[in-house]
Every structure is written in C-alpha cells, then in structure tokens.
Amino acid sequence: MTEKQENILSAALKLFAEEGFSATSTSKVAKAASVSEGLIFRHFGNKEGLLNALLDLGQEKAKLVYSNVIFETDPKELIRKAIQLPFNVAKEDHDFWRLQFKLKWELNKYNEASWEPLQVAMTNAFKKLKYKNPEMEAEYIKHFLDGLVGAILRGSPIDDIKMTNFLLDKYQL
Amino acid sequence: MTEKQENILSAALKLFAEEGFSATSTSKVAKAASVSEGLIFRHFGNKEGLLNALLDLGQEKAKLVYSNVIFETDPKELIRKAIQLPFNVAKEDHDFWRLQFKLKWELNKYNEASWEPLQVAMTNAFKKLKYKNPEMEAEYIKHFLDGLVGAILRGSPIDDIKMTNFLLDKYQL
DNA sequence: GTCTATACGTTGATAGAC
DNA sequence: GTCTATCAACGTATAGAC
Numbered sequence: 001m002t003e004k005q006e007n008i009l010s011a012a013l014k015l016f017a018e019e020g021f022s023a024t025s026t027s028k029v030a031k032a033a034s035v036s037e038g039l040i041f042r043h044f045g046n047k048e049g050l051l052n053a054l055l056d057l058g059q060e061k062a063k064l065v066y067s068n069v070i071f072e073t074d075p076k077e078l079i080r081k082a083i084q085l086p087f088n089v090a091k092e093d094h095d096f097w098r099l100q101f102k103l104k105w106e107l108n109k110y111n112e113a114s115w116e117p118l119q120v121a122m123t124n125a126f127k128k129l130k131y132k133n134p135e136m137e138a139e140y141i142k143h144f145l146d147g148l149v150g151a152i153l154r155g156s157p158i159d160d161i162k163m164t165n166f167l168l169d170k171y172q173l
Numbered sequence: 174m175t176e177k178q179e180n181i182l183s184a185a186l187k188l189f190a191e192e193g194f195s196a197t198s199t200s201k202v203a204k205a206a207s208v209s210e211g212l213i214f215r216h217f218g219n220k221e222g223l224l225n226a227l228l229d230l231g232q233e234k235a236k237l238v239y240s241n242v243i244f245e246t247d248p249k250e251l252i253r254k255a256i257q258l259p260f261n262v263a264k265e266d267h268d269f270w271r272l273q274f275k276l277k278w279e280l281n282k283y284n285e286a287s288w289e290p291l292q293v294a295m296t297n298a299f300k301k302l303k304y305k306n307p308e309m310e311a312e313y314i315k316h317f318l319d320g321l322v323g324a325i326l327r328g329s330p331i332d333d334i335k336m337t338n339f340l341l342d343k344y345q346l
Numbered sequence: 347g348t349c350t351a352t353a354c355g356t357t358g359a360t361a362g363a364c
Numbered sequence: 365g366t367c368t369a370t371c372a373a374c375g376t377a378t379a380g381a382c
Contacts, residue, residue, distance in 0.1 A: 002348095022195040023195045026375080027376090036348065036350075036375085038348080038378080041377060041378075042347075042348080046377075102278045105279065106275070112329060133339055137339075139336070140339065143318055143320035144313065144317040145232040146323065147315075147318070150320070150323070154277065163312070166306055166309040169306075177365080177366075209356090210369065211359085212358090212366060215366075219358075219359075223374065249347095262347095316378045335353060
C-alpha cells in the first residue's frame, strides 16, 4: 500500500461519508487526494471498487468493536457495553460509521446481518437476567441503538451522560 | 395541476424513494412519467424544485399522521398510538416516508424538528403517568421509533403483532 | 506507480415551435 | 401546456508515455 493509495482511500472515505457515494465524483476524490484521476482506476478498477476497498478495511474495525461486547460473559456488563456503543462508535471511526449508515439508505446496502451477533448476545444476556421476553427485549434495544447511533452520526445534540445514566437506571445496571 | 404534472410528481416520488435523489436523473423521471424532459423544468424550475414540490405535498400528510397522536388527551392512548405509528406509516405513503428517511442521509436534510411535537406530547403523557424521568423516556422511545420505522421502510421482516404486544405489555397499556 | 490526454455517454438545463 | 432540438459541463473510464 503506497502513500498515494492511502491518500485516495482516506480522501474517499471522508468525501463519501460527507456527501454520499453518488454525489462524490472520482475527480473530486482525485483532487482531494492530490492524485491523478487515472490512478484511482488503476488501483481500484472502478468507483465501486474504491468503495468496496473502503468497506473491507472498515469491516475489521467493526468486528473489533462488536467483539468487545459479544464476548463479555457477565450479562449486566454486556448490556452496559452495548448501551455505550453509540457514544464510543461516534468518536473513533466516525466517518466509517457515517458511511455505513449513508450506504444502507443510498444503495440499500444494509448488512442487516452485521447486527445479528450483537442481537444474539443481548438475547442471551437478557435470558440470564430472567427477563420475561429476552428475544423481543434484544430487538427492542437494537432498534433503539440503531436510531440513537444514527442521530449521533447526523450530529444531533445528545446529552450522552444523561442518556447513559437513564439507560443504566432503566436496566438496573 | 394537470395530469402530466401529477404524472411527473408520482413518477419522481417513486424513483427518488427507490433509488435516491442524486441517482435519479431528470430524464429517467420524464420517461417514467411519459413526458418530455423539458416539461419538468417548465413546471418545477429545476431538479431541486421538483423535490421540494414533493416534500411540500408530503408535509400535509405527515401533519395528519402526527396530529392524530399528539392531540390525544388520554396519556395511555397517546403512547399506544405512538407505538403503532411505524406500522401504520409503512402502509400508506410508504414511498413518501422512504424518501424522507433517504433524504436525511443523502442530503443531510433532516427535519429534526418534525419529531418535536410528538416528543413533547409523549413527554407530557409520561408525566401524567408518573414516570420518573418523562423527558428521557420520551427521547428513548423516539430513537426506538426512528430505528424501527427505518427498519420497516428498508423492508426488514418484522413481526408487527409480536412487537406491538411486547410494547403494550412493557408500557402497561 | 504515476501522470497526461482523451474518449464518449449522461447530466441538468434552455430556446423556440406548436 | 407541451414537445423537440440542442448545449456545455461533468461523469466514469481507458490508453499510452514516463
């Protein structure tokens, strides 16, 4: 991976996350990366190839974030970590996650399955905590987290401490 | 409003909701509406004017949906109606709502304020029901509803009866 | 690996006839 | 109100030189 290649990737990530995939031209990416436009196609084949390279790179980061939650054995601690996910996610790799959310609407490219390990883990945690309906409880919190992350990524002003405390209290953690 | 104008609007709504605003060309809209491309610009000025005409029309429908909830005086009934919103919304005016959700990501055109009346109404309802933290409770359910509506609009398979019953039970309605 | 030059369809938009 | 013809700018993508 040369320096120019990295320039292309980081410029593309930023632009795609900000303005969307379709609305970002390859020439814009080239300029932002201080690179000739042809180079993008040499390295990534076409515009979609560039997007996929970005997505592949992010995939590993996503797994890291998830694994910290789903391999937690203490059920209360697991729910606690899940609840804090939106606020952590928003700080590091902000652009990557914004791109993910944009893409699921722009290209209907939603990896619905990416939530699944987390949902299963939460279901299990709620089971251990003797909740009446663990499956629904997990789905409920999944939709909430999805909505919350989205709001944060769009820049909504959210009082994270207040929200976290409210949730910790609600789930008696 | 002539027939051709209506053709343009309905074709545009469908295409914008399906494929996104940027990804839909005016020529595509013209073909789908069986109309010359020039006519679109005669009537709506430019592509964004067409989008705004669509949004204005939808605004009234949105108000109707909201008003049915927020003017409910019985707090339990209000929460019940709010909970059922995602499932009702998805049936009628599906394309309009899908466009709304797409737009808030594609053009960062999110009318954050559009949720506000509902949020205020829910806060009030939770107050009447003696909840410990009505404001946060309303915000919590807002994010949940946002996530849920999104999932439904993207075509996620969701068991609406199971989900509704779970929620009615959870909020003791 | 990288750049320049270029091909060529598509895009949003306008002018003028009917 | 509606259509046809037309435009310049921009879009993705390729070829060939260094």
